[in-house]
Amino acid sequence: MKYKVFYIAIILSTLGFMLSLVACQKSAPPPISAEEKHEAPVQLDLTHLCENLSKEMQEVDNTRTTFALEQINHDLKICIPLVDLKQQMHLMHLSNQMYNNFLTVKRTSKEQKAFESHALNMAQYPTIQQSHHQEFSLRDQYLLKHKGQAYVELHENTQQNLVYRRNPQYLARIFAPYLPQAERVFIENLAQQNMQNLFYNQDITIDANELLERALFWEDYVNKYPKSQFIKEAQYLYQAYSQLLFKGVSVNPVSESYLGESSIKSDHLSAIEKLSKLNKSQLSNQARRFLSFIQMNLNERTKLTGFEHPSAQLNQYLKLKSVQLNQPFDCFSDAICYKN
Known part of the structure; x- marks a missing residue:
C-alpha cells in the first residue's frame, strides 16, 4: 500500500510538471525568425541599390569587364519590378548607352586590318595562333575571349562587317x-x-x-x-x-x-x-x-x-x-x- 501511494504521487507530480510546461509554451511569445530580424535592413539595402544603379550604369566604359555587366544586369532584375514604367524606360535607355560604351573599341589602322582579316576565324576557332592574337587590340582580345558572356556577341551585320553587339534577347530577358x-x-x-x-x-x-x-x-x-x-x-x-x-x-x-x-x-x-x-x-x-x-x-x-x-x-x-x-x-x- 505504501508503494502504491508513492507511485501515484510520482505520476501526479510528473503530470503537473507537464501541464505547467504546456501553459508556459502557450504564454511565451513566438520566436522571431532570422528573416524577420533582418527585414528592415534588406529593404534599406534594396532602396540604396536601386538609387545607385543609374549612376553605376553611366560609369561603365570600354575598360570594364563582362563580370561588371553581369552584376549590373543582376541588379536590374531586382530593381525593374520596383519602379514605375517611366523609370523602367529610363533604365532601358541607360542600358543601351551602357552597352554602346562597353563595346566601343579604339584600334590603330594595323589593329583594324588584323581584326577585319582574322576576327571571323578567331570567332570560329578560339585556339588561333598566338601571333595572330597579339595583332589585335587589347580590348579586342578581351571581348573575343569573353564573347557569349553578359549578352556580348560577335555579329556579321547587313554590310558584311563583323561587329560586337548586345544580343537582342537581352531586353527580352532582363526588362x-x-x-x-x-x-x-x-x-x-x-x-x-x-x-x-x-x-x-x-x-x-x-x-x-x-x-x-x-x-x-x-x-x-x-x-x-x-x-x-x-x-x-x-x-x-x-x-x-x-x-x-x-x-x-x-x-x-x-x-x-x-x-x-x-x-x-x-x-x-x-x-x-x-x-x-x-x-x-x-x-x-x-x-x-x-x-x-x-x-x-x-x-x-x-x-x-x-x-x-x-x-x-x-x-x-x-x-x-x-x-x-x-x-x-x-x-x-x-x-x-x-x-x-
Missing part, C-alpha cells in the same frame, strides 16, 4: 518580364525577329510567308495596343513589312510590271493569295486589291490612279504607305527601335 503587357509583347517579339539579319547585301533574307506573318503580327499589335510606348515603332514595322511583302526591295522587286500573275515572284504571289482569303484584316483587303490590280492593263491603272509608273500605281491603288527602310527608325537590329 520584358517586368513591363506592362503591351511593352513586353513588343520587345519579346521584335527580339525574336531580329535574332538574324532581315537584310543581307541589300536583299531580304526571309521568305514571303515570314514577311506575311510579321506584317499580320504588327497590324494586330497596332490595333490591340494603341497606347503602347512603342506604338509609332509598331506602325512603322507594320508599314515596312507590308511594303516588303507587296513590293520587295529595289535589288529584288516582287515585280517590274505587275502585269498578270506570271510577272509576280511565285512565293510572294502564293503568300498574297493566302492573305486574300482572310477577312478580318486591312492587310487582307490590300491583298485582294493586289490580285485585282495585276489583272488590269496599263491604261486602266493610269485612269484609276493618275500615275504612270507601276510602283506608284500600286501604292495608290492599295493605299500602301511607302516607307524608307531604316528611316526614321532602325527596327531591325535589336529588341527595340532606335531613331536615326
Whole structure:
C-alpha cells in the first residue's frame, strides 16, 4: 500500500510538471525568425541599390569587364519590378548607352586590318595562333575571349562587317518580364525577329510567308495596343513589312510590271493569295486589291490612279504607305527601335 501511494504521487507530480510546461509554451511569445530580424535592413539595402544603379550604369566604359555587366544586369532584375514604367524606360535607355560604351573599341589602322582579316576565324576557332592574337587590340582580345558572356556577341551585320553587339534577347530577358503587357509583347517579339539579319547585301533574307506573318503580327499589335510606348515603332514595322511583302526591295522587286500573275515572284504571289482569303484584316483587303490590280492593263491603272509608273500605281491603288527602310527608325537590329 505504501508503494502504491508513492507511485501515484510520482505520476501526479510528473503530470503537473507537464501541464505547467504546456501553459508556459502557450504564454511565451513566438520566436522571431532570422528573416524577420533582418527585414528592415534588406529593404534599406534594396532602396540604396536601386538609387545607385543609374549612376553605376553611366560609369561603365570600354575598360570594364563582362563580370561588371553581369552584376549590373543582376541588379536590374531586382530593381525593374520596383519602379514605375517611366523609370523602367529610363533604365532601358541607360542600358543601351551602357552597352554602346562597353563595346566601343579604339584600334590603330594595323589593329583594324588584323581584326577585319582574322576576327571571323578567331570567332570560329578560339585556339588561333598566338601571333595572330597579339595583332589585335587589347580590348579586342578581351571581348573575343569573353564573347557569349553578359549578352556580348560577335555579329556579321547587313554590310558584311563583323561587329560586337548586345544580343537582342537581352531586353527580352532582363526588362520584358517586368513591363506592362503591351511593352513586353513588343520587345519579346521584335527580339525574336531580329535574332538574324532581315537584310543581307541589300536583299531580304526571309521568305514571303515570314514577311506575311510579321506584317499580320504588327497590324494586330497596332490595333490591340494603341497606347503602347512603342506604338509609332509598331506602325512603322507594320508599314515596312507590308511594303516588303507587296513590293520587295529595289535589288529584288516582287515585280517590274505587275502585269498578270506570271510577272509576280511565285512565293510572294502564293503568300498574297493566302492573305486574300482572310477577312478580318486591312492587310487582307490590300491583298485582294493586289490580285485585282495585276489583272488590269496599263491604261486602266493610269485612269484609276493618275500615275504612270507601276510602283506608284500600286501604292495608290492599295493605299500602301511607302516607307524608307531604316528611316526614321532602325527596327531591325535589336529588341527595340532606335531613331536615326
